[in-house]
Amino acid sequence: MGREPARGRPGMVTPKDRRPPSVDVRASAKINLHLGVGAARDDGFHPLETVYQAIGLHDELVATEADALRVVTHGAAYVDVDAVPAGADNIVARATALLATRLDRAAVADFLVHKEIPVAGGMAGGSADAAAALLALDRLWDAQTPDDELLAMAAELGSDVPFALIGGTALGTGRGEVVTPVADSGPWWWVVVPSAAGGLSTPAVYRRFDEMFPGADAQPAPADRLVEALATGDPQRLGAVLHNDLQEPALDLRPDLADLLDRGETEGAVRGLVSGSGPTCVFLAESPTAAHAVAAGLRGGGQEVVLVAAGPVPGAQVVEVG
Template sequence: MSAVTVRAAAKINLHLGVGRPRPDGFHPLVTVFHAVSLYDDVTVTPADDWQVTTHAAGHVDGAALPDAGDNIVDRAAAALARHHARPVTGRVEVHKSIPVAGGMAGGSADAAAALVALDRVWDLGTSDDDLLALAAELGSDVPFSLVGGTALGEGRGELLTPVADDGSWWWVVVRAAGDGLSTPAVYRRYDELRPDASPEPAPAGVPLAALETRDPELLANALHNDLQAAAVDLRPDLADTIATGEAAGALRGLVSGSGPTCVFLARDADHAREVAGELRDGHPTVLVAHGPVAGAHVVTVEAG
């Protein structure tokens, strides 16, 4: 083969319960991941050397992309190569449409896509269990980026249980103007704001029950993010963005993960487009997406 392209989706957290930090420094989480139709594509072409090139869509802040050699794709390639005791080779092109440093796991999507594409190009046949284990080493969100759909995440988020989700959920995604938010900085602020946080994260029973109803009004009432207060404290403009979206008719607005992207649940596709139209005045990046969608998957294979 001459090239393989793998597509991976952005995620939002329908529920994000955060516990007090564990002795190892990580926060225990209970979260409901949900993959939505904003994608990054990773294309790998066989080569004798190694090179990663990133192309950003117009709405993606190219200045926020990591430096060459410091990309999570590089780390994913190194991890897979170590697992199979082989060299790191190939030419990789990352086409980014998921907002960078926006709380939507764009980097994790790239890592998952790279694992799948390199496994195919290198003809390794890595088992699903081993891919998930490698993904968990790369970051808490990377295993879900492999799996996609809707899933319950526990531990650091890497322990996944697929959730049956037959709903069709429509979202408006607003990438706040200005700098992104560092996930570690948001967690530090959470710890400062919640010194008395329980060691046990808030359970996800309410949103899981709402998903079963396929009723967007019920899901809107069940959305929850323990990191939202910390993100808003660091970026007070996010509160204005959420208020604006809800005033425009969204059923509910929420900071996505650690932010600063905000997501708004709509009743259906037409309603999402209406809300997006209201929000485009004053917000440079407003996108419409639906979920759940598939995890990292091959979209093209070019024969050599």
């Protein structure tokens, strides 16, 4: 968790004493390099063993002191901001209520959220926003909450939120909320293709997993080989062991994604993979040059939105205190 702000931002001329205090936090998208899914437990959750990696695709959140709770969301042209839940269901509002309850104070702040992480795209954009909100408010309210307490609150908000705070590359167990950093000899270069046909519901993908694999093992597939490959720094070795148990059910729900995966590999990607529960697809490339070549090939084949990002990168970070 990065708590120190960058110093200054060019072009800002409004005197600080003429505007209320604010905190600007940036949080990263995640991809799952390994996602092993076990059979559903009695509580309905699936045990996971996953390897997360934060990549250089970000949402940015500015929290400002206010007398009410307001959340305004906008984003890049390819982001469906209308699909972001509103009101009390918004994860930024939920994070505010959770931290305010712990601190016994009013859950009030103005939030401006700029999204570059696709909505319902399997890249934990909502989790990134929740992590950003926790970190921004902790700084705005000068709460100095210990990291372990922030991580515990993050886990209450969602399985991916603790990783969104930490970033880098990490092993996730339990529901994914128990996060342990792992050695990573990257950087790794990724081509990211959000779905033009809309998002996939994570619960729907898990339901399809249960239907397709009624005899799934109680214990998820281990990530040992993936962790070993990360330590080598070799894209070919990493590509050979990328794994996602939710890819087959996601492709069953969205057969068009199989064609996209094939196309990316034809254009030179080491390997293509559905990100998390999808429908965003990611492609591992040998180098920055290779990543841009794959991206150009996909654009030439009709994909309107194709992004290039490196990983690992940090999790939620304060970039400015105003």
